[in-house]
Amino acid sequence: MKTVYVGNWNARPCVIQRQPFGGTNTKGRLLGPYRDSYAAYSYSAPIFLWVAGWWFENEEQYGTISIRHRQLLAPTDTTIVISAKAIHKMVDDLENGEPPNLVAMNAITSSLPIA
Helix, strand or coil: CCCEECCHHHCHHHHHCCCCEECCCEEEEEECCCCCEEEEEECCEEEEEEECCEEEEECCCCCHHHHHHHHHHCCCCCCEEECHHHHHHHHHHHHCCCCHHHHHHHHHHHHCCCC
16 A cells, blocks of 8 residues: 655544555554554654554653644544554554464553553
8 A cells, every 4th residue: 555645634534444545744654464454653763553443552651742632633532542562562563474363452451450
């Protein structure tokens, strides 16, 4: 799938439809060997990640520009908020060929509070 340039204010539909795009210090790209997962980035940090039917959100706030990128790119009101370290690990695992459903399940279970 071809990457197209879109203005940041028009990028949300690309994120929702998981289409590759490039914006001003933002981008969306397909991940994994089968390109069946998706990440939306502000600068080089993944802020949203779609894996196995779930949207994950990076909890880190990197500054006012990245906060604005988050507002412009948000795919949905319902995300699983995880740490920056966890979202980077998910991206690495996907790029290294780990099955998306396993990557998602590991992230979900590791973010649950321990009773």
